Amino acid sequence: MLTSLSIKNYALIDNLHVNFNDGFSIITGETGAGKSILLGGLSLILGKRADLNSLKDATQKCIIEAVFNVSNYNLKSLFVEEDFDYEAQTIIRREILPSGKSRAFVNDSPVNLNSLQLLGERLIDIHSQHQTLQLTSNAFQFQVIDALANNEDELQKYKKALKSYKNLQKELKDLLDFQAEAIKEHDYNSFLLNELVEANLVEGELEILEEEYETLNNMEGIQEKLAEGYELLSEEEFGILSKLTSLKNALQKLSGFSSKYEEVFNRANSSLIEMDDVFSEINELQNHLEADPSRLGAVDSKLKVLHNLMQKHISSDVSELINIKNQLEEKVAITENLDDTILKKQEDIVLKESELNKISQVIHKKRNDVIPQLKEQLETILSSLGMPNAQFEIDAIYSDAFFTNGKDELSFLFSANKGGNFNELKKAASGGELSRIMLAIKSVLARYIQMPTIMFDEIDTGVSGEISNKMGDIMLQMSKTMQVFSITHLPQIAAKGHSHFKVYKEDINEVTQTNLIKLNHDERIVEIAQMLGGTEMSTSAIAHAKELLN
Template sequence: MIKNIHIGNYALIDKTNIGLEKGFTIITGETGAGKSILLGAIGLTLGQRADVAAIMDKNRKCVVEITYDVVGYDLQPWFADNDLDYDDEVVVRRELTADGKSRAFINDTPVNNKLLKEFGSFLIDVHSQHQSLLIGQPEYQLEILDAFCGNQALLKDYRVKYTRRQGLLSELTSLKQRAKEAEQEEDYLKFQFNQLDEARLREGEQQELEEELAVLNNAENIKSAFSESTYVLTESDNPVIQALKGVKNRMATLEGIVKEATDYEQRLSSVILELEDIADESERMAERVEYNPARVDVINERLNVMYDLLHKHRLEKVEELIALKDELGKKLKGIQSFAEQIEILEKQIKSVETEMDSLAGKLHKARVASEEKLREEMRGLLVSMGIKHAVFRVMITPLDHFTATGKDDVSFLFSANKNQEPGELVKVASGGEISRLMLSLKYILSRTKQLPVIIFDEIDTGVSGEIAHRMAEMMKEMARRMQVISISHLPQIAAAGDHHFKVYKEDDQVGTISRIRRLTDEERVAEIAGMISGSVVSDAALENARLLLGQF
């Protein structure tokens, strides 16, 4: 239930604190006094759109704060799921600044509008003129029927499956689109892959071939260089190796005379051996290196294949071409696996739909089973509120496709006149009849739907007299199960309240402001008498007001 409402700097309300209690609370006041402003402020804490035009003083922020007592409503799991601190007393605050910035808090923790709306849906049902229009919508009618049936648990399970199915369907659509695009690209990818695969590329091959080609193209120079090396070292008129051998022998004659001679001889021996190896290898290299035009052609042809592929794919190394081929292979494999993935998804969708069919069937069965009971209860209430020939029906039409609420289409039909065929509510019901229909539905649901607070904004529109008295009795009874707040212009309903607040305007130095205060017993008599007789309150009106108050 609501314990307190604080409003600051909102519309015509400068600052007000309203302490509320259990039971039936009435709010009255002249047209334009600010009753709708109060509802607008409450709406801010329920996540409704914030309008900077509603700020009275643009130099200060607008603050609306509602304190709730939530004992017994099992909200601890919701607080835990959303990482919020739970307390039996919950404070919801909304702040709005003139530059359009809006902030919301639950127990001083910042929250977004989605959480604000979700939390509000657990606590408050605000019946306004807008909601009277909702009654004509099939979705809202189905929501009412399910609440009456107690289908909440079944609907929760079904919606989990429905959301899962929607996700799978979206994934399947995306996968099929990708498969279609891939299929269009497959031939080109295959051509690229096959071209690279047929090239039989090998890591390091390009460098090896380029080195070999360099040798073949310089075969004469290489042969000449190695031949000259062999000639100088072993075959010239004064061969280097032969000369060094002579020096070595001279050093041998100095052994025992010059102590370094042995070391020089050994070092010369090593040099001579190394030069002999060089001479032998140079001779072999000179013999081996031959210009081979056929091999040159083969290498050039192979390198051209590589260069063409590198140029085509704008790459620099054969290793990059090999990596590209691997990537293309993976893409082709992925394309070929699309069909398998699609088949898996379709099986998953079919499995979820089987579960949804079962749940939808249970929902349909529960709706059909409750239809007659709702019809009879509604008729009884409508007759008691003066529609003696009322006919109320619930038409449940099975559908061949899934919706967010199952496979049913629900429509409420109504007739107020004898021998009149029931028709759609919005087409056949007057404003006063819709008000009575809505109150009847809320009255019935208050017995099945655990909701701490319900606010009626002029639900008595279009009714008067004994009918208004009956509506007051119904709201009074609802107030035994929940906190009921009613904004009303009718004395019969105002007299039924346990607590009575009046909204009024007054002028100060700056301008006109709205105020709200709780009425004493005597003030209630005067207020209700004014509602009966108008601006001039007669003794008869005062007596009638006391009589009305005595009836409740």
């Protein structure tokens, strides 16, 4: 419930703070006194978009803050989903800055407007002429029936199953679309794959083949240079090995005289050992080196295959070709196995359809079970509100289609007059009748579900006398289980409130301001007497006001 409201620098409001009680609260005031301003400020708390023109002083920020007791609203899961800090006494604050930017906070944590709207609609239901039109929509009518039918759990199961069903349908469509395209590409992909398979790709082989090709292709020059090296090393008198051996022997005789000579000797000996190793390696290479024209042709052919494939697939090395081959294998395999995948997906859809049908049948039965009860209650309430001939024809017709809330198509028809034709609400009921129907529906809902705070904005427009008295009784009855506000011009309704607030304008320093005060008992007598007889209160008006209050 709404426990307090503070408004600063909004429209004609300079600084307002008011505390509210539970039960039935009345708000009255002359036309133009600022009741719409109060509702506008409250709407900002509920997530309505801000307007810079709302600032009373364009140089100062506007702050609107409301405190709600949410302990009985089962909102912890919503707070978790929206990442709000849960507090039994929840504070919502909106700020409109002079720059035009707007900020919103829940328990001092910043939130976006979408999240604020989700929370706001669970806290306050502002009934206005616009919301009366909502009564004519099937979505709202289903909400009413499902509330009475206690369909919440079934609807959650249904919506979860429907989401899964639609996902499966999309996946099947994607598979069928893919299959249609894949069939066109299958032969080409198979051809490309066969090319890559026949190439017997081995990672790293390109570099090995290129090295082998260079060797085979330059065999004569390689043999010539190896022979030249062999000769330089091994020539008996002037070869490098012979000369190094002589050098080693000469230095060996000096190594005993000084460590410096020994170091030179060791280096010369190391050079001899290294050159001897080089000689052995050259000899080994010569022994294994022979021209092989057929191998050269084979290597050349394989390199041409690899280079052609790399050019065709725009690849830089064999490893990329191997990845492309793997991808083509997967595409070809998927295409060849797609029928099995599609069949499995179709079977999953049939199972999900069966689940949806079972849940929707339960929803349908529960709806039809409560429709006579809803019809009877609405007609009884409307009869007491001056519509004795009001009748409803309500049918939930089971269909073949899966809708967002089941498989029912709803027919919600109304006739206001005896012997009149039944028609849709928006065609069969006037604005005043729609307001009374909405009040009747809200009254019925209050018996079955925990509703948020409700604020009726002049729902009594166009009625008077005993009907207004009965409307007041209905709202008073509703206030036993929820917080109810009524903005009214009728004294009969105003007198029924547990609390009474007055909206008024006053001029301070030649500036008009809107304010809101809570009236005590004597002030209520004066206010109701003025509502009965105008500002010139007669003795009878005062007496009548006291009688209404008592």
